[in-house]
Amino acid sequence: MNKKITELLKQKARFLKNESYALAFAYRDKRTPYYAKVLIVFTLGYLLSPIDLIPDFIPILGYLDDLIIVPALIALSIKLIPYEVMTECRDKAKLNIEHQKKTAWWFAIIVILLWLTVLLLISNWILKES
8 A cells, every 4th residue: 555655756756857847848838928928937937946835844735835836837738838839848858857867956946046136135225224
């Protein structure tokens, strides 16, 4: 029983990984509407961000964002992308994952710099208020 649950979770994780790669390709596609691109940036940024809305150390609730928010954002992003575009992007993602095992360290650096900038702006605002 435990083995089945573990395998199911692994399959779901692989599926979400493939879909997130496909979203990255959809973002670059000219046929993707601008509002879908905005949501894709937010979705991928949140997915790769080291900061969660609900910190993981909070029992049970900490993993809700990983189990509910991220898949919901991915699903909503996919709904906003034309079917043909998403199909092509899934094919590209599948090929990319098979042929390239590099990590997107550059994107992680961008996300971290973005969060640091936001934190710096908030801290400056708080210090000005004091």
